[in-house]
Amino acid sequence: MISYVLLYDWLPDSFFLHHVLLLNRFTTLRLTQEGYGAMLEKQPCLADAEFVSMSGAAPGSARRMLEQGRKVLLDRNVDIKNSSRLLLFNMRYYPADWAWFNHVLEKLNCTDLPLIVLHFGQAALVGACWNDSWEDINGQETAVIENSHERLVDIGRTDNVLQLVSGNFSLRYFNSLRFGRPGYFQKHSSDIRKIHMEHSFLSSLPSQVRPFFPIVGEMVEDVTGGGYEIEIIPAFDVARLLLNGRFAESQCVENLMKALETYLDACPRRKCMLQEYSAKMRALFVVKTQERMNALARLPVSAKLDLTCRLGGFDSLAHFTAEHLALCEKSIAEDSGDELVFSHGDLFFSNILFDPLAGKIKLIDPRGGDGEAAFLPIWYDLAKLSHSFLGRYDMLVYGEFSIVMENDLSLHVQIADKPGADSLEKRFIDFLGGKKIDLGKSRLFEASLFLSMLPLHADSPLRMQGQLLRALDIHKRLTTPGASLYGV
DSSP: OEEEEEEEOBOOTTSHHHHHHOOSBGGGOBSSSSBHHHHHHTSGGGTTOEEEEEOSOOOSSHHHHHHHHHHHHHHTTOOOOTTOEEEEEETTEEESOHHHHHHHHHHHHTOSSOEEEEETTEEEEEEEEOOTTOOOGGGSOOSEEEEOTTTEEETTSHHHHHHHHHHSOTTOOOSEEEEOSTTEEEEEESOHHHHHHHHHHHHTOOTTTGGGSOOEEEEEEETTEEEEEEEOOOOEEHHHHHHTTGGGSHHHHHHHHHHHHHHHHHSOEEEOOHHHHHHHHHIIIIIHHHHHHHHHTTSTTHHHHHHHHHHTTOSOHHHHHHHHHHHHHHHHHHOOOOEEEEOOSOOSGGGEEEETTTTEEEEOSOOOOOGGGGEEOHHHHHHHHHHHHTTOHHHHHTTOEEEEEOTTSOEEEEEOOOTTHHHHHHHHHHHHHHTTOOHHHHHHHHHHHHHHHGGGGTTOHHHHHHHHHHHHHHHHHHHSTTOOSOOO
16 A cells, blocks of 8 residues: 655665675665565565655654655655655665564554654654645654664664674574674574584684684583674675675686685695595595485475486486486596595585675684594585586575476576676686696586485475486586586
8 A cells, every 4th residue: 555665775885785795775785585675575565666766865863754755756746645655764774574574564554643663763664644734743643663673683784784694594504693792793503513513613723724714712502502602704605795796896706716715725635545535525425415315205395306307317316316426436436535635514605705805705604523524525625616606506595596498398497697607607617727626526526415405405395406407407417428517
């Protein structure tokens, strides 16, 4: 029923969001699968509303917001009826609870009195029924005045943005990320084993790589789990930067690759016997994948995945898994590796915080462990990176893809084109070539990772289908003579 929504969506140059993402409008910000503006437009109460962008910063008072909104509409000669609903929203105050936000909008549709939502005394949202003879809103009775400290987040503040970004991503193992002492978050998880392993890893880093990880405090346990303090890093992860178009700038791509190369070169190495090397390779790319496929076979969704594999030329998911893992076994048997490398253990875009201007990275959410357990064959980190650079894994997680059927009835996953994604792909391939790393071998193990991740996304059959199709596509490229080993 709301007729007009006036958005204060200008993003000041002084804000962290502008500095990092180079955005000028809150509307285009991507913190989740959808843009901030798109999330507003899909709210049921705003389905038929006309959206108007306001210039400049929002005033702090409800009266001034209504005055400005009235002037903008009158200056545009908009033919407004007295029954029309008007909503003014300062997009600096991001709705952390969208169900609550839509409930507030429903209230506006049910009252003729002005509605005001305050955030620490500042007007975040003002709604009213249009009246040609509006008086001073401060002198009127208001329908609702709500202080919504936990339901709105001031994303004009850097620490709030970082907490919001870290706390709403589906792959995070921890349950909460709260503010600790100045400069630190308090990270907490009900998974004691996982949080202990992570803390142990970050507390015992080799000196060569310590600058690439956040500082952590002591581990503390309670009845609900455990946690530790972790340094606040003023940066977004690479996946979110890609989602927001930050890598459209070629220098940004180059800065990221240089930082990653510097980190990989700094990782300590140790010699090992071939038997130990091969055992670790099999554990990472064959045994783990097979165990997860066995678990997946017990889930109802496995029947649909079997169908996907049949359309791809295999009898079932088990058949495809066996064929691909046989290739992995063959590659491992032919490998004479004698070196293990210090490994983050989960090195993909969403775990790499990156400052595009400073060209520095910080790595978060490691697999965990310390001592000898932290040393793995280099192929694991390379496959994880390939998973993001070439496989576009993070875009699959964000739902930035569709599944299409080709003329031969085969299925194909079509990943949304993001500015800079192709440049990242090309630069990573150049990096592998410069290091004389076998691209085919990297992609072989990348496909194994796609398979092993399937049961971890059982909450979304569509994501599972997308990742399976990526694995099938890589396998087909590897087994088709003359086929390109990359491309989406």
